[in-house]
Amino acid sequence: MMSAKKLSYKYQAICNLLSVTLVVSCLSACTSVSPLDKAKVNDDSSALYMANVTIRPLSWQNKNVDRGGAAIAFGYEHQSGEGDQTLLSPNVIQLQSSNGSIVTLNGTQHLRNSASAYHGHLTFSYLFNFGDHFSLEPEAGIGYDQMNLNIHSLTYGVLIDTSRNFLSVTTGITPRWNINDHFAVEGRIRYSQGIGNTSLYNPAFVYNLTKNISFAGGYAWRDQWYSGKGNRLSITIRPSDTSDIELKYVGPNLGLRITF
Numbered sequence: 001m002m003s004a005k006k007l008s009y010k011y012q013a014i015c016n017l018l019s020v021t022l023v024v025s026c027l028s029a030c031t032s033v034s035p036l037d038k039a040k041v042n043d044d045s046s047a048l049y050m051a052n053v054t055i056r057p058l059s060w061q062n063k064n065v066d067r068g069g070a071a072i073a074f075g076y077e078h079q080s081g082e083g084d085q086t087l088l089s090p091n092v093i094q095l096q097s098s099n100g101s102i103v104t105l106n107g108t109q110h111l112r113n114s115a116s117a118y119h120g121h122l123t124f125s126y127l128f129n130f131g132d133h134f135s136l137e138p139e140a141g142i143g144y145d146q147m148n149l150n151i152h153s154l155t156y157g158v159l160i161d162t163s164r165n166f167l168s169v170t171t172g173i174t175p176r177w178n179i180n181d182h183f184a185v186e187g188r189i190r191y192s193q194g195i196g197n198t199s200l201y202n203p204a205f206v207y208n209l210t211k212n213i214s215f216a217g218g219y220a221w222r223d224q225w226y227s228g229k230g231n232r233l234s235i236t237i238r239p240s241d242t243s244d245i246e247l248k249y250v251g252p253n254l255g256l257r258i259t260f
Contacts, residue, residue: 034106036228037091038244039151041115043081043251048202048220050255051076056127068127073139075121079222081249082114093243094228095151095162102242109155115247117224118146119198121170135176143170143192147226149245164226164245168194182208186216196226202253216255223248 058069087093089107097103105111123141130136146165153159172190179185184206192198204218228242 034090034092036241036243037087037093037107038246039093039095039111039113039149040083040085040246040248041081041113041149042083042248046079046081046249046251048077048079048222048249048251048253050216050253052255052257054125054257054259056259068129068135071125071127073121073123073125073141075119075123077119078116079220079249079251080114080116081247081251082112085111085113087111093151095149095160095242098161098163103158103160105151105153105158105160109153112152112154113149114152115147115149115245117222117247117249119192120144121192123170123172133178135178137174137176138171139173140169140171143168143194143198145192145194145196145198145224145226147224147245147247164196166194166196166226168192168196168198170198172200176206184208195229196224198222198224204253204255206257212259214257214259216253216257218253219251220253221250 052075054073056071087107093105121143123139125139127137151160170192174188176186188202190200202220204216224247226245
């Protein structure tokens with residue numbers, strides 16, 4: 001038969017176990033993390049500026065080849081926009097500012113966000129000509145995307161500035177209808193994927209000033225997403241618990257193209 005002293009030790013151990021369980025439960029409840037919301041910029045009147053330099057070695061060797069064959073292209077794009085965002089409780093936006101500190105915005109508050117987005121790429125392409133008018137040009141290569149974001153809290157007057165960038169694999173395709181030697185219409189589609197992604201749809205009217213210089217003008221739908229979690233493809237190292245950033249731009253575009 002168990003002695004009274006042993007029973008006392010047993011009950012004391014059970015009480016201690018219950019106390020530890022209660023403390024752990026309380027700590028878990030107290031350290032619950034509020035859901036992270038995206039920082040967003042939506043602008044339906046943002047102009048996109050583009051520049052592109054294309055080198056077609058095949059046209060050097062054969063003068064009868066007109067703007068066709070394999071090519072290497074260097075592209076640059078810039079776009080800025082702004083928009084309002086409402087951050088609702090219990091969500092938070094958490095970002096690493098330009099000075100390295102972590103800043104957290106708690107809902108509910110109203111934000112005015114602005115961002116400048118930059119894109120550059122080096123791609124290899126091949127221009128297929130189907131008859132005298134229709135052509136198709138697929139491309140693939142590497143890209144670099146950078147974004148500078150400013151968030152202004154209209155509720156509390158807080159101002160945050162941050163930046164994100166990433167390397168990516170970029171692919172695209174451009175169907176084009178050549179009306180004559182000087183005018184064409186096209187619809188460019190491009191997608192880039194790294195720790196974030198960029199998608200672009202850009203129908204445009206093209207004017208060939210000369211055989212080597214062209215101007216393009218049209219309309220562009222551009223979506224960009226920058227992950228809040230860094231990895232080896234990210235140029236800027238960030239904590240893994242920051243908010244994603246999403247840019248949605250729609251607006252006119254103007255481009256300069258130089259072909260050698």
